[in-house]
Amino acid sequence: MKKIVLSVGGSILVPSLESNNISKFSGILKELSKKYAVYVVVGGGGEARRYIDQARLLGIDEATSDELGILVTRINASMLVWALGDAAYRSVPEDYTEALIAGDSGKIVVMGGVTPAQTTDAVSAVLAERAGADFFVNVTSIDGIYSEDPKKNPGAVKYESITPDELLDIVSGAGMEAGSNTVIDLVAAKVLKRSGIPLVVIDGRRPENLRDALIDGKFSGSIVSPGGANPLDGI
Template sequence: MKKIVISLGGSVLVPSLESNRIKDYRDALSGLSEKYQVFIVIGGGGEARRYIDVARSLGIDEAASDELGIMITRINASLLLWALGDFAYPAVARDYTDALKYAESKKIVVMGGVTPGQTTDAVSAVLAERVKADLLINATSIDGIYSEDPKKNSSAEKFETMTPEDLISIVSEGKMGAGSNNVIDLVAAKIIQRSMIPLIVLDGTDTKNLTEALVKGKFCGSVVSSSKKCPLPL
C-alpha cells in the first residue's frame, strides 16, 4: 500500500466544538485507509492559539506555551481517533517511534504535536521521512501556496507548482513562535527538501478535495516537488 501523511490544521478539523468536521474526516479517512496506509497529524488551531495567548499574558515562556499547544493538538487528535473507531490504532502516537510501531497494525495512525518549537507541519514532514511516505499532504483552510496570505491580500499570487527551494524562499520570513500560523513553516520546508517527498497543499475544509486528489488526481491546490510534476493520482 502507498503511504500518505496528512497534516490537518486544527482550525480545519475543529473550527469550534459546536461546528466541526470530525465526522467528515472520519468518513473520508476510513474510506482512504482501504487503499492507502494513512498517517494523520492534527494541529491545535484557534483553540491552541487562544490558550497560548493567555499563557503569554501571564508571562509564561514560549517553551511552556508550546507544551500547552501540544496538549491541545493531542485533544483534537483524540477526538478524531475515537471517532475513527476500529479504523485507527487505539492510541495517539506521542512520538515517531510510537507512530512506526502503531503502523505495524496497518490501521490509521493519529498524532498531535511532539516537541516544543516544532509545528505539526514539521512533525508531519519528519514523520513522512521516517515512514518513507510516498506523499505528504497539507490540508489547510487555503487552497494552495501563495506569495502572501490571500485572506489579507486578494492580489497575492498562487503557485500551482514549485520546487522545495522555491518553498523555502517563500516561507523563510515566517514567524516561528508558539502558535504560529503559516501555510507551512521553514523547518517543514527544509525537511521536505532533504527527503524529496512530494508535498500537496490543498483546501481541507471540504474532504472531497482530499479524496478526489488522491483517487482521481483532481484538486485545487499547489504541488511542491523536485521535478514540479504532480504525483497524483496516487
C-alpha cells in the same frame, strides 16, 4: 499500497468544539485507508491558540506555552481516533517511533504535536521522512501555495507547481512563536527538501477535496516536487 502523511490543520478539523469537522474527516479518512497507508498529524487550531494567549497573559514562557498547545493537539487527535473507531490505531503516539510502531498495525495512525517550537506541519514532515512516505498532504485553510498570504493581499499569485527551493523562499519569513500559523513552516519545508518527498497542498475547508484529489484524481491545489512530477498522476 502507497504511504501518505496528512497534516490536518486544527483550524480545519476543530475550528471550535461546537463547529468541529471530525465526523466529516473520519469518513473520508476511512475511504483513504482502503487505498493508502495513512498517517495523520492534527493541529491545535483556535482552541490551542486560546490557551497559548492566556498563558502569555500569565507571563508563561513560549516553550511552556507550546507545551499547552501540544496537549490540545493530542486532545484533538484523540477525538479523531475515537471517531474513527476500529479503523484507527487506538492510542495517540507521542513520538515518531511510537507512530511507526503504530503503523505496523495497518490502521490509520493519528498523532498531534511532539516538542515545543515545532509545528504540527514540521512533525508531519519529519514523520513522512521517518516513515518513507510517498508524499505529504498539507490540509489547510487556503486552496494552495501563494506568493504572499492571500488573506492579506488579494493580489497574491497562486502556484500550481513549484520546487522545494521556491517553497523555501516563500516561507522563509514565517514566524516561530507559539501558535504560529502559515501554509507550511520553514522547518517542514527544509525537511521536505532534504527528503525529496513531494508536498500536496489541499483546501480542507471542504473536506471532500481530499477524496476528490487522492481517490478521484480531481485536484486544484498546489504541488511541491523536486523533479516537477505530480505524485497524484495515475490516481
